[in-house]
Amino acid sequence: MTGCQRRRTSVSRAFLLPRLLCLMCFAVISLAENTEMVNVVTERKAEESHRQDSANLLIFIMLLTLTILTIWLFKHRRFRFLHETGLAMIYGLFVGIILRFGVHLPQDLNDVTLTCAMNSSPTTVLVNVSGRFYEYSLKGEVRDSKGHDVPNAEMLRKVTFDPEVFFNILLPPIIFHAGYSLKRRHFFRNLGSILSYAFVGTLTSCFVTGLVMYGCVVFMKVIGQLGGDFFFTDCLFFGAIVSATDPVTVLAIFNELKVDVDLYALMFGESVLNDAVAIILSSSIVAYQPEGDNRHTFDGSALLKSLGVFLGVFSGSFAMGAATGVMTALVTKFTKLRDFPLLETALFFLMSWSTFLLAEACSFTGVVAVLFCGITQAHYTYNNLSAESKSRSKQLFELLDFLAENFIFSYMGLTLFSFQHHVFNPLFIIGAFLAIFLGRAANIYPLSFLLNLGRKNKIASNFQHVMMFSGLRGAMTFALSIRDTATYARQMMFSTTLLIVFFTVWVCGGGTTPMLSLMQIRVGVDTDQDNLVSSTHVTAPDGMTQRNTKHESAWPFRLWYTFDHNYLKPFLTHSGPPLTSTLPACCGPIARCLTSSQAYANAGQLHDEDTELILNDGSSLMYSDMTVSTDAHGMPTSQAGLYSLAGRSDDPLDRELVFGGTRLVLPTDEPPDPLTSFPPPPPSPALSDPLRH
């Protein structure tokens, strides 16, 4: 009956921070009067609970520590068959097994629950115990509170997180970091394709998966294998959550192997954005609730409402993320905060976090807002930061991302044994694997075909196969599926999702390297060369440099690039051409007011550097819009574009991504000497991306 409702089950009892925060720890050991006595007992319970919580959290910390050490060992020995996230899951599995079968704790007598009858469920209840009032707060509804047939139910319940921890604590840093570290040039060059895969592709995948699953469920019902309700909306919901591909695992491997930049951009862009699409899509499906008694039939108005929710929440979250990003850019531009890197980093961190809170406070989706905030911050604010803040903020978000990721993946492993309502249905599982395969195929192949009609730089079929194969499911799928495990349908989904994540991370993740060589994807791509070949600069008569991309020749993108480069960048950052030269003459005073003195200096500097670059790589550089085929496999990987320049002042993040590997962090505020900090590309030996580990 309640397929589209989200409710809290006994699994939803947080043990981590909430209780750590909520409970007190003090050592009162006394024998006293009666009321005192009750008090002391309560306090001791609270203390005991706090201790237990600390111990449980300690298990996770130890687990993470172990994972880190093993990751080091793997990296040290250059094992590539298992990524760190896979490792974290294995450790989680072990701890889960130990907790479930190894430890036998006596039942805690203090935790016996009392039942009292009331007429409604307020958020706060006062309990009168012999004249003293104790406050209790609503934690949610409990299903099946009696009769856990699992041993150690108490223990397992205690190491179980509130699913909202994922959405409010662990996912935001991961998603923000993903947005913040998008390889922006390549990302924008393939923006049209990425958006198509992320929106059209994810929707297709969701519906195909949903339909296959519905067929499977109907078949199961016919042969009597289904133990509860499973509606079409449930199937669609399942389709939505398994359509979110994970940006973590494969891309770490891609990055390590220096896979073709366009493939990287397509995969990364798609998997980052489809997380956002999947999360909003799933909540729209939940919002689809036809009125009246017959609640699981088709209803046009409910569908429209769902669509409205989807568009509203998406655009709202997008707007909020972009708005805080722009605000941070303005604050960092118009104050001299860059003289104090600590203050600057703190501001940057707080503003990014406030995006999340703002979106949540306005009933939008915080995680999605944070993603777009990350992209905006990288595109604009990053240019305004001091060198030290740049490295500080990157390192901070990298660390948060690393910790959150490994935490989620080791928790996944643990959940396989600690979750007490697993429903493993072989037919459903087989159906699900088939469905995600078909769903992914329906996303990649037809869309690639259509996109290739419009793209000059075609998405080759080996690229398509890799994209098909490497669509891992990870943190987002897990977080979405654990969010509600109240009904039979949701429990079966959760168990199946867990298996899908395990399979894709271990098998597809581990198989990425062989797959790449099988598909003859070029690896070890020197990002520099690729850039230099694909970039050329037309020096405008007034000494200003104009860029553009020709990968995507659709006019909306070109329009956006021009607008962004001529107006937004100069307005929001210290870089780009001065507004005085791009705005019409009538806006002169405003333009002068908004253009920082640095922008004038940069405009000249930019020009010089461009020349320098051109001189350095004169042989392979063209000044026209010609296509240059540099790919060993005969693919036209790079084209002479006007946009994609590793320009110093225009795109420092890009530049660092391109010329990364060594970094100079100087606490002095002067910009480093362009000649020393920006070495000519040819002698660059090891080009590792500093944003990825």
Next chain:
Amino acid sequence: MTGCQRRRTSVSRAFLLPRLLCLMCFAVISLAENTEMVNVVTERKAEESHRQDSANLLIFIMLLTLTILTIWLFKHRRFRFLHETGLAMIYGLFVGIILRFGVHLPQDLNDVTLTCAMNSSPTTVLVNVSGRFYEYSLKGEVRDSKGHDVPNAEMLRKVTFDPEVFFNILLPPIIFHAGYSLKRRHFFRNLGSILSYAFVGTLTSCFVTGLVMYGCVVFMKVIGQLGGDFFFTDCLFFGAIVSATDPVTVLAIFNELKVDVDLYALMFGESVLNDAVAIILSSSIVAYQPEGDNRHTFDGSALLKSLGVFLGVFSGSFAMGAATGVMTALVTKFTKLRDFPLLETALFFLMSWSTFLLAEACSFTGVVAVLFCGITQAHYTYNNLSAESKSRSKQLFELLDFLAENFIFSYMGLTLFSFQHHVFNPLFIIGAFLAIFLGRAANIYPLSFLLNLGRKNKIASNFQHVMMFSGLRGAMTFALSIRDTATYARQMMFSTTLLIVFFTVWVCGGGTTPMLSLMQIRVGVDTDQDNLVSSTHVTAPDGMTQRNTKHESAWPFRLWYTFDHNYLKPFLTHSGPPLTSTLPACCGPIARCLTSSQAYANAGQLHDEDTELILNDGSSLMYSDMTVSTDAHGMPTSQAGLYSLAGRSDDPLDRELVFGGTRLVLPTDEPPDPLTSFPPPPPSPALSDPLRH
């Protein structure tokens, strides 16, 4: 009756993370059957509550953002009369005033609480609402739940934190950072005095303050000004919490002005350690509970038990902090984790956090354990880290410290208006100010006199006056006093403590700079010169360099230095003399096994560098144990010691503190060239401490 009990009041309702985590946010808009309906209502309530929480947290984030911008403005304009913590408090005050008097929210109907009678107070209650079970968890006892006479009580209650947030989330990073950034050489040179001030001094201060307060309270009772019980233990408790001086505000000023290093070390060491002493002292006083009916009389056995608690908790916390520090040192020494700075930083962070959890899980004091962990990490582990991890870890902890500090101080400002049980008693307040003055005086002057009997490098009277004046009360005092506000006595204490913090931060903090010039304390001390003058090196016949300190000539300290330098450092880090040369010959194989190859290399390098240093500053250097007076005010500030060398491999943190200011962060793993990264001291222009902002 419950003066020594800690209980939770209505103020103890967390709004931040717990609810953020505990509550769900989803947008289910439907009209459905009856049970569904109840469900939806519950969910809407939860969603509404989550939104409210996000909005409240947003207020704090905005407050912090504003504070950061104002701090920048102050730093930019070089205003020194108000430190950032003072600023944060002022903003907090404003927001408190606005929330209290400006905003008028309608009473939330959903929050009406129900009362039901039970016989005990379990940690979990199941409430049966027309057949559905809802889980409620114990939040604590509520006093005075009806009849708030304050307008906006609901609103104010919502912006109120669970006091345990301070102990479990905000204090640990502050205290860890304090430990991690102790200027270790000067700290160890003055260790005896610092320990005396921190232990003997804090105890003295606690008892003097307690006695004065008891006198005040008795007087108040006589003239009928006391509205409730106030026992001697309460007075002592008050003495303990106001004896914790704050390491933040004054020391930031000291650091900025480059005040005399010995004064800095004394103040910093004392204020960091006395936080630890105060927290354990206060919990020991709470543990003092004579048996029987007459619970507030003297009882020898209870006193002994309290003493036992004090010693046990202190030594336990100390041992735990040191143990995890040592373990981290060993892990970072014997793995090659330094090749991957991200992993290294993550491990460092997790191990440091696990100290806190471990101590809490074992019923010790996490905050104290974290302090000693920080000191150990700085002393040993820091030497093993890669250059990038060093800067990463410092920047990370610096940021956490900065955010936590400003959060606490702005919350303090807010609390003055949002706390609903203030008891401002003029007599008590006057008594308290007198008491803390007398308590501080009883700590500093007699102890300094006694210490000067043993010190060669006397603590001058102007130093004593500054220490007396600059004993600000800050975060720890606040956190300890807000932890329990259940009784009349505790409420009065809390209100008074708040005023004390405001007064000391604004008046004493703001007056530090004038005070320093009034007392003719030398500022702008070039730490380098000071070091070079005070350090000399005896090159042992085997080429090994021995150090020692003569500031504290007591044998336990010398013994410790020798042991630490000869055995602990070589065992735990890559630096120091190789164990093969310090251990007896019979331990040869073990020594070889434990000594890293770097240590041999460093031993030679060390020697070279020492020579270089000596050559660079030959004029002012002596090779004997003579006293060198370099102070303009005629004080014997520095003495030729054998220990305090800014040796490169021995004490990189020290070195960086000494030669700090510019930092090179190279992602390459090779240690920087000693000649370039360790410039000869004379031309060092601006010596700012990179660990402080």
